[in-house]
Amino acid sequence: xxxxxxxxxxxxxxxxxxxxIHLDDQGNVRDTFLHIQSLRGFEKFVEGRxxxxxxxxxxxICGICPWMHHLAANKAVDxxxxxxxxxxxxxxxxxxxxxAHITDKILHFFFLAAPxxxxxxxxxxxxxxxxxxxxxxxxxxxxxxxxxQLGQMMLERLAGKAIHPVAGVVGGFSRPMLExxxxxxxxxxxxxxxxxxxxxxxxxxxxxxxxKDVISELGAITTGFLGxxxxxxxxxxxxxxxxxxxxxxxxxxxxxxxxxADHIGEHVEPWSxxxxxxxxxxxxxxxxxPAAPAGIYRSNTLARINVCEKISTPKAQAELEEFRGVFxxxxxxxxxxxxxxxxxxxYVCERAVELLQREDVTDTxxxxxxxxxxxxxxGIVEAPRGTLIHDYTTDSNGCITKANLIVxxxxxxxxxxxxxxxxxxSLIKGGVYDAGLLNKVEMAVRAYDP
Amino acid sequence: xxxxxxxxxxxxxxxxEIAILNIGEALVPLLTRHLELVHAPILMxxxxxxxxxxxxxxxxxxxxVGLVSGGVATVEHLQVLLQMREKCRILIALGTCATHGGIPxxxxxxxxKEGWEGVFQTRTTDPGCSVPDVEVPAPLDRVYACDEKxxxxxxxxxxxxxxxxxxxxxxxxxxxxxxxxxxxxxxDTCPVIREGKGAVSxxxxxxxxxxxLAEDPxxxxxxxxxxxFMCMGPVxxxxxxxxGLPRCIAARVPCRGCFxxxxxxxxxxxxxxxxxxxxxxxxxxxxxxxxxxRFSGAHGGLRPLRRKSAAExx
Numbered sequence: 030x031x032x033x034x035x036x037x038x039x040x041x042x043x044x045x046x047x048x049x050i051h052l053d054d055q056g057n058v059r060d061t062f063l064h065i066q067s068l069r070g071f072e073k074f075v076e077g078r079x080x081x082x083x084x085x086x087x088x089x090i091c092g093i094c095p096w097m098h099h100l101a102a103n104k105a106v107d108x109x110x111x112x113x114x115x116x117x118x119x120x121x122x123x124x125x126x127x128x129a130h131i132t133d134k135i136l137h138f139f140f141l142a143a144p145x146x147x148x149x150x151x152x153x154x155x156x157x158x159x160x161x162x163x164x165x166x167x168x169x170x171x172x173x174x175x176x177x178q179l180g181q182m183m184l185e186r187l188a189g190k191a192i193h194p195v196a197g198v199v200g201g202f203s204r205p206m207l208e209x210x211x212x213x214x215x216x217x218x219x220x221x222x223x224x225x226x227x228x229x230x231x232x233x234x235x236x237x238x239x240x241k242d243v244i245s246e247l248g249a250i251t252t253g254f255l256g257x258x259x260x261x262x263x264x265x266x267x268x269x270x271x272x273x274x275x276x277x278x279x280x281x282x283x284x285x286x287x288x289x290a291d292h293i294g295e296h297v298e299p300w301s302x303x304x305x306x307x308x309x310x311x312x313x314x315x316x317x318x319p320a321a322p323a324g325i326y327r328s329n330t331l332a333r334i335n336v337c338e339k340i341s342t343p344k345a346q347a348e349l350e351e352f353r354g355v356f357x358x359x360x361x362x363x364x365x366x367x368x369x370x371x372x373x374x375x376y377v378c379e380r381a382v383e384l385l386q387r388e389d390v391t392d393t394x395x396x397x398x399x400x401x402x403x404x405x406x407x408g409i410v411e412a413p414r415g416t417l418i419h420d421y422t423t424d425s426n427g428c429i430t431k432a433n434l435i436v437x438x439x440x441x442x443x444x445x446x447x448x449x450x451x452x453x454x455s456l457i458k459g460g461v462y463d464a465g466l467l468n469k470v471e472m473a474v475r476a477y478d479p
Numbered sequence: 480x481x482x483x484x485x486x487x488x489x490x491x492x493x494x495x496e497i498a499i500l501n502i503g504e505a506l507v508p509l510l511t512r513h514l515e516l517v518h519a520p521i522l523m524x525x526x527x528x529x530x531x532x533x534x535x536x537x538x539x540x541x542x543x544v545g546l547v548s549g550g551v552a553t554v555e556h557l558q559v560l561l562q563m564r565e566k567c568r569i570l571i572a573l574g575t576c577a578t579h580g581g582i583p584x585x586x587x588x589x590x591x592k593e594g595w596e597g598v599f600q601t602r603t604t605d606p607g608c609s610v611p612d613v614e615v616p617a618p619l620d621r622v623y624a625c626d627e628k629x630x631x632x633x634x635x636x637x638x639x640x641x642x643x644x645x646x647x648x649x650x651x652x653x654x655x656x657x658x659x660x661x662x663x664x665x666x667d668t669c670p671v672i673r674e675g676k677g678a679v680s681x682x683x684x685x686x687x688x689x690x691x692l693a694e695d696p697x698x699x700x701x702x703x704x705x706x707x708f709m710c711m712g713p714v715x716x717x718x719x720x721x722x723g724l725p726r727c728i729a730a731r732v733p734c735r736g737c738f739x740x741x742x743x744x745x746x747x748x749x750x751x752x753x754x755x756x757x758x759x760x761x762x763x764x765x766x767x768x769x770x771x772x773r774f775s776g777a778h779g780g781l782r783p784l785r786r787k788s789a790a791e792x793x
Contacts, residue, residue, distance in 0.1 A: 034532040040524045043493050049614065050532075064614050066555060069490060072601060073594040074585035079766050081686055085735060086773065089582040092494025092639065136500070140522070154524040163511050171507065178503050185721065189730030192494045192501070192639045193737070196730040199686065204731045205693045290603050297599050297608040302615050304604060315605075393693050399686045420602065427684075428767065433602045464530040471524075 031059060034457075036467055039063075041141040041158070042479050043093045044438070046303075048470065050453045056460020061450045063474065065303030065442060072432045080106045080423045081199045081399065087419070088193040090436060093136070095193045096129035096184075097412035097437065100268070101419040103197040108287075108406025109423045110199060112399040117392035118201025120384060123268040124214075125188055125196070126410060127381040130267065131221055132180035133413040134374040137478045138228065139173040142367060145472050146236040150243075151465030169231075176224045183217050186210065201396035208391050215385040222344075222378035229348065229371040237368055244364040246455070248448030248473025250319050251277050251361050253308060253326035255440060256333035257411045258283070263338030265345075265376060267411040273336040274308055274326060279359055281336065282310065286409040289418050293435065294324075296443070305443040306435055319447045328415025328440035329477060330369040335359035340372075342379035348372045363448050366476040401427020412437035414478055441477045448473040481512060482653050483542040486519035487563055489556035490583050490622060491549025495574035496521045498639035502646045509646065513653045517542055541566045544652050548573045550580045550777055551623040555616035564629040569652060571633045572625045573645070578636040579739040580777025584622040588769055588781040591618070624777035633658070638737035638774060641718050664741045665712035665725050665734050670698040674705060681764040682755065683707040689731050697724055703733040704758075709765060711736035714750035739775050746780065748772045 031054055037047035045066040053059040071090055075083055084102040088095035100122055107114060114122075140159045148157050148165060156164070163170040181191045187206060188196035196203045206214075237244065257270040274292055275281045284292055294309035307315045307324035316323035326332070335358060340346045349372060356365060384390060405422045415437030422431040452473040456466050488496065502509060510516065517540040518525040528534040537558060545567030551557055564570055575581040586594060595618065599608045625631055635648055644660060651658035661668070685708055691700040703710040710733035712725065718738050719726045727734050740747050748771040755762045762768070772780045 032533070035526075035528045036532050037527050038520045040520045040526070041522065043521070045488070062614065066553070066616055067490075068595070068598070068615075068618060069552070069583045070586040070589065070594050070598055073589050073597050076589075077767060078770050079684060081684060082735075082767075082770065086582060086585075089492045089494065089638070092492040092497050095492075095494065136497075140500070154526075154530055158516075158523040160511050160516065160523070163507055174507055178501065178506075181501050185726075189724075189728075189732070190719075190726040192497050194730075195727045195732040195735075198688070198732070203688055204691075207693060293603060295601070295604045295608075297604060297611065299609075299611045300613040300615065302611055304599070306603070396688045401684070401686070426766065431602075435603065462531075467530075467532060468524065 034462070034467065036471060039471055039474055041144070041475060043091065044479055046479065048449055048474070050457065050470070052457070052460060056458070058454045058457050061446070061453050062300055063442070063446045063449050065301045068302040072434055075429050075432045078429055080109055080401070080421060080427050080429055083421065083429065084197055084199070085195050092192060094129065094133060094412050094414065094437070096125055097410055097417050098419070099194050099197050100126055101408040101410045101417045103199060104408030104410065105406040105419040105421045106199045106408070108408060109404040109421050110399045110402055110427065111404060112200045112397050114201035114397055115392070115394045117205065117389060118395045118397070120387070120390050121187070121202040121206060121395060122197050124381060124384050124390070125184060125194065126268055127377045127384070128180050128184045130377040130413055131374065131381070132177050134370050134377070135173060135177040135180065137413070138232070138367060138370060141478070142475050145468065145475070146240060150469050150472060154464065157468070172224070176221060179217055180221060183214055187214065198396060200399045203396070205393045205395050206391050211385055211391055215382065218378060218381040218385055222375070222382055225371070225374045225378045226344065229375060232367065232371050245362055247469060248363040248452040248476065249361060250322070250363065250444060250447045250451055252322060252444055253277050254332035254335045254359055255326050255328050255416050256336035257409070257416060258337050259341070264341045265333055265337040267377070272409065272416060274310070275336045275359060276311070277359065286418070287407040289407060289409070289435070295435070301442065303439055303442040306440045307443065317443055317446050319451050322447060325443050325447065326440065327444045328437060329366060329413070330373045331360065331366045332415065333411060334369040334372060340376050342376055342383065344379055345372055345376035348375060363473055363476050366478065370478070414438040415440045438479045441479060445474050445477050445479060481515035482544055483517050484514045485517060485539055485542040485545040485563060485567055486521065487539070487545065487547050487559055488520065489547065489549030489559060489577070490552035491574070491576050493521060494639040495548035498642050499645055501642040503642065505646050509649060514649065537562060539563060539566050543567070544569045544571065546571045546573045547625055548577050550576045550584055551619065551625060551628050552583065553616035553618050557619065557628060560625060560629055569632045570629070571635060571648060572631045573635050574640050575636045575638040575737060575739050575774050577625045578634045578743070579775035580622050580624050580780070581638060581774055584776030584781060585773055587621045587776045588783060590783045591620070622777055627778060634743060636716060636739045637718055641721065644718055661717040663717045665715045665717050665719065665738070668717045668720050669712055669725050669728055670723070671700050671702045671728065672698070673702045678705055679707045679758065679760050681707070682709050682760055684766060685709070685733060691731055697728060700731070703728070708733045710734050711747065711751055711771065713754045714740060714745070714747045716741050736771065736774050747775050
């Protein structure tokens, strides 16, 4: 009987998970499992609640990306009640989504992931963290903390509450943006755009070049990809668009969000509370075998960058071209999630500046009145961690009778299992390993920002 | 000397941890000078079973102060909480899930077996899926607040808690003094115009926006309860306010009670029904009254509805 190595808990991620690496008698990897430990029952306990309250309940699925659940739920309830928000209602929601993406990406790259690169994967665990970065690179750390805080405060100024927001409402938004606020937010968004360009340059210099070998090998797998693109020109979209499912051979199927259940199924393994979405419409079943995966696609930044034809903003588009020139399309290397995350950071800053320059963003027509009714609505946004799907059915009193949620991170649970298998198998031989090496296995998970 | 500190999260969403990061300028000195984090899964890599993953004893290091977010919903949450109580001199329940169950304790109002099965049998799950039970922590019979399982030294509710109050509590520990915390209601901290009782007979759902002039500050807007909306300010603990305004009210949206009851053992649903009745409002017009306990469903607050017998169903 071989031994089991437990990486418990997986750290510097948002959530509760552990890795079990099972070794055979020779000390080689026999099997690996990424166990998702969290089970809360949101799909069940929203039943019976008035639908207009749901956007301020489901935020608690994730405290890092509550805005995404808030907005996907609002869109789903809009559809169930058959109400169309006025243009400014949509604009204010999208601006909040962009601000939330900005702080999320800064948090993930600099607070959670960067310690592995800046301090090194083998640095002692007691210093390999954001406190260690503060000591090693105090100026960088101070700037990062300030920029992340700025993004959070922009959300508070516009929407009252940054964590677990309430300003998105069925039919639109709860308060208009004043002209003075617009000007201030625009200035701040420009500051963040400067920082985003700096962040990518910094990462190119200190991470992507220095860790070239690690990036090309660690946890590398071959899969399809899911993201959201513009209905007309196929460019990257986060708030609204058409879903695009790409196979590893780069062939694509596009579909409208309300048809999601035709394309996506969810597989359940007895050893993880996390359901594992897969591409049902490929009709190849489900397999996590890294050598012959079936139905497996990935979400989050690498996926979005792979599926889009282009990016509508100039600086991010230039970075996309450079990226594709080096890594091709689709790029498969798992650690490129970090690179694409920073390209997307530039896009969300540019897009925020673009929207804040529009005059109609201060329009006071921000909400259409809603009437409860029986219906069904699907709301989709791109969360930092992937395509987020909320699907609600209501009764004649507008209360929820059925809910189905496919959360961004979950698309990547299958792929993370495969990446862990790959990383562990290539790193652990003959029972020889150390703490730094186990951290590298975790780095293959951290890239997905689960 | 930096204060040895442990952070842990149980049945939680990480919003409390993001609130810690939102402390702002004081964050860097707090994390690097005043506190010494010795275990904090979201920020650092200390492991339960040793850094080589081959230990057999579950271990969280000893610390002066422990902050725990989330309620207690699985055997693993309980193990972590018990260990924290054993290892931390001062144990702080951080956030409304830890103090009152929070949103996930809405599950206490459901039939659990049917509920868990339903989660794994949806529109998109493969046919025949069942609830995972291998190497995953088994759920307890319901969601508990932390003080139902161990003694808690300090309660800091909020969903999320106010970053300024988190900083106050931590600095109070560092400076070995009592923290200064609010103990009023949200209404007591809300500057809107209140004209008096009796205007509202039926409580409205929030399907249209409140009435206010865009340019007007909040203190020129009429109280949302007086505008006819359900607003739980009267029965909710204060503490959310940033810049002097309750945060939801700043968004021109009514309060839903995310800091839990004003008195720690209060009942937000009963208190709100009383408030409405004394205001002449028909509390029966409130759709889904049970969800007034959406933040405080632990401590036996929410229970599954009794199934109607065949005779009752007719």
